[in-house]
Amino acid sequence: MSVFTGQLGRELRLAARSRSDVLNPLVFLLLAITLFALALDGKPEVLREHAAGILWVLVLLTNMLALDGMFRRDFDDGSLEQLLLAVDAVPFAMLAKLLVQWLVTGLIIVLLSPLLGMVLNLPAAVLGTLALVLLAGTPAVSFIGAIGAALTTGARRGGALLALLVLPLLIPVLIFGVSAINRALADEPPRAELYWLGALSVTSLMLSPFATQAGLKIALEQ
Amino acid sequence: MGILKTLWHRLGSPRWFFHMMAPWQTWLGGLALLLLLTGSFWGLVYAPQDYQQSHSFRIIYVHVPTVIVAQSVYMALGVSGFVLLVWRMKLADVALKAMVPFGMAMTALGLFTGAVWGRPTWGTWWEWTDARLISTLILLFLYFGLYALRESIASAEAAGRACAVLAIVGLVNIPIIKYSVEWWTTLHQGETLSMTGIKMPAEMYIPLLINILGMYCLFGYVVIARMRNEILRRERETNWVAAWLRGDGRTGMESMSEH
Amino acid sequence: MSFKSIPAGLLLRAAPITCVRERRTIVALDELALAAGDLVELRGANGSGKTTLLRALAGLFPCEGAVDRSAKLAFVGHRNGNSGLLTALENLRWHQSLSGEPEDTGQALDALDRVGLLRSANKPVHHLSQGQQRRLALARLVLCDARVWLLDEPHAALDAAGQMLMDELLVAHAGEGGAALVSSHAPLGIATRVIDLSTAAVSGVAA
Structure with a gap:
């Protein structure tokens, strides 16, 4: 457990000390939503109709930006090899890393979601569900995305490759997430979708530390 | 058990595989040609036409086998990836590398034939209501990912293992992706015509089965051929490759069994 | 292994x-x-x-x-294994937690003292010179009982x-x-x- 808390403290400190790395993807999210609003002529009914899709696609892309550097700094300064040397500690340390990755992207997006919803003209009654849906779905995005981030850490190019590897795997999150919001817009409770998103998040939390560890080990062999 | 164990150890030797698989490659190639010709000729010329879709349904004789094999190739990738990661068997990496382009090609062919079928059936080349086609499209992206990952990692060994991890993660995800896509298409119920909805009498589905079998043989042939080429490339500096190139393949095998 | x-x-x-x-x-x-x-x-x-x-x-x-x-094993490679954004002391304490030992600031400070970095204990590592960063990697050896x-x-x-x-x-x-x-x-x-x-x-x- 001390491994987990030690790693958690370290990651939170690092996030606090590299604020622009945390903020830039989020500003990208706001900017991209603005672009959509302008491109769709700012028509309230058009925005509302497409809000769910716009939001989820942009959430996925924002996460791709945030995930890209997830392990690179640790890789460059050698912390990563020290981490992987402590074989027994790695899954717990990975768990802490994954959680912080979600805290600094997914959770912040959840907190921002009422604002995002209003910009996209979602009715106030739906905003609560919107936050809930993002809360259930964004962990899976971070956790599955981390596997891709680990695999591309040692690769010649990150960015586009990471998105190419990870986005197809995130299609179920997109489908259930969009459907949940649309269901809420039609005044139905999106129960099935929320169950699915939650199940995806929990499952990926259990599997991702090991896949991420394997990916990072390979990155260090190069 | 003893035989299995010997086989397992032998599989660790690319050289053994290279020589052992030479006749298999020939036989599977011939069988693939025979089956695909028979099935296609039967299906495209002699099989009765569908009462709803007339002749346009006949593309299933190409489409269905390619899509089925494309999915099987991904399963095989996942299994090879597992073998590579757990037992570090070099041959699994060779298989992984050999199968990706073939799977990608089959997936692309499946998409193309699906679109060709969609044109007379729906009036458009692409319709976002067919779960099978959308899943195939996503499968194509998964293949692209595997290909791109291998290309972007400089060290061949590391690239192989990275692809193995990705293939396993993809394999775990595929059922979820398929389910979510099917679920999505039922939300957007549109066409009632689908390729899988055709009721087929025996004279329609027997050629289909023949073609599926033929496609699996083609899979075996192409992968074995590509694997043998890759083995030659990887072992090009060894004595046995030099001996084989001199046309001395038999001696290579004999000295091998003395080990 | x-x-x-x-x-x-x-x-x-x-x-x-x-x-x-x-x-x-x-x-x-x-x-x-x-x-x-x-x-x-x-x-x-x-x-x-x-x-x-x-x-x-x-x-x-x-x-x-x-x-x-x-x-137990300790490894010092070409890369020092310390994060530039953390202080020398924070890095050492992370290494302590990784090896399963309780975080002990006193021990960490002793280790820093041993390699002559006591006065830089609370400086971010990227403010240290190359040589000092190498010394910090050595402090890890002193600290962990490998x-x-x-x-x-x-x-x-x-x-x-x-x-x-x-x-x-x-x-x-x-x-x-x-x-x-x-x-x-x-x-x-x-x-x-x-x-x-x-x-x-x-x-x-x-x-």
């Missing part, structure tokens, strides 16, 4: 070990064993596989052959005093029953044995 029973007195044994990169054998050693008190110098021209061997022994690079270990040290060019970037400190640490470590495998460009005067990878021969210097 396993903690299997290896001959008594040995801390690490690899026999025989082969590392392959891009289908080329980089290192092939028949036998390598570290016993308590061993300070083994790893010598060899550039590209002779010193780094690969050290990484393979640490478990960071795949190799064929068994590597058995009966004690009996096997695998050090890849530990003298790099260190000034004369730092290199002397490194040698002192090694001698003290051997005296306490530890062992070290050290790669270096310059001959390591205190070595009890030399392994030359250029010839792959093991020559015993009076143990």
Whole structure:
């Protein structure tokens, strides 16, 4: 457990000390939503109709930006090899890393979601569900995305490759997430979708530390 | 058990595989040609036409086998990836590398034939209501990912293992992706015509089965051929490759069994 | 990597070990064993596989052959393994938590004192000089109770005093029953044995 808390403290400190790395993807999210609003002529009914899709696609892309550097700094300064040397500690340390990755992207997006919803003209009654849906779905995005981030850490190019590897795997999150919001817009409770998103998040939390560890080990062999 | 164990150890030797698989490659190639010709000729010329879709349904004789094999190739990738990661068997990496382009090609062919079928059936080349086609499209992206990952990692060994991890993660995800896509298409119920909805009498589905079998043989042939080429490339500096190139393949095998 | 029973007195044994990169054998050693008190110098021209061997022994690079270990291991590679955004002290405490020890600021400060970094304890590492950053990596060795040290060019970037400190640490470590495998460009005067990878021969210097 001390491994987990030690790693958690370290990651939170690092996030606090590299604020622009945390903020830039989020500003990208706001900017991209603005672009959509302008491109769709700012028509309230058009925005509302497409809000769910716009939001989820942009959430996925924002996460791709945030995930890209997830392990690179640790890789460059050698912390990563020290981490992987402590074989027994790695899954717990990975768990802490994954959680912080979600805290600094997914959770912040959840907190921002009422604002995002209003910009996209979602009715106030739906905003609560919107936050809930993002809360259930964004962990899976971070956790599955981390596997891709680990695999591309040692690769010649990150960015586009990471998105190419990870986005197809995130299609179920997109489908259930969009459907949940649309269901809420039609005044139905999106129960099935929320169950699915939650199940995806929990499952990926259990599997991702090991896949991420394997990916990072390979990155260090190069 | 003893035989299995010997086989397992032998599989660790690319050289053994290279020589052992030479006749298999020939036989599977011939069988693939025979089956695909028979099935296609039967299906495209002699099989009765569908009462709803007339002749346009006949593309299933190409489409269905390619899509089925494309999915099987991904399963095989996942299994090879597992073998590579757990037992570090070099041959699994060779298989992984050999199968990706073939799977990608089959997936692309499946998409193309699906679109060709969609044109007379729906009036458009692409319709976002067919779960099978959308899943195939996503499968194509998964293949692209595997290909791109291998290309972007400089060290061949590391690239192989990275692809193995990705293939396993993809394999775990595929059922979820398929389910979510099917679920999505039922939300957007549109066409009632689908390729899988055709009721087929025996004279329609027997050629289909023949073609599926033929496609699996083609899979075996192409992968074995590509694997043998890759083995030659990887072992090009060894004595046995030099001996084989001199046309001395038999001696290579004999000295091998003395080990 | 396993903690299997290896001959008594040995801390690490690899026999025989082969590392392959891009289908080329980089290192092939028949036998390598570290016993308590061993300070083994790893010598060899550039590209002779010193780094690969050290990484393979640490478990960071795949190799064929068994590597058995009966004690905890510490590794200092080309990269120091400390995050530039954290202070020296924070880095050390993270290393403590990784090795499963309780975070103990007193011990960490002692270790920093030992390598002459006490006054920089609360400075972010990227404000430290290259040599100071290397000293911080050495502080990790002092702090963690690993009996096997695998050090890849530990003298790099260190000034004369730092290199002397490194040698002192090694001698003290051997005296306490530890062992070290050290790669270096310059001959390591205190070595009890030399392994030359250029010839792959093991020559015993009076143990």
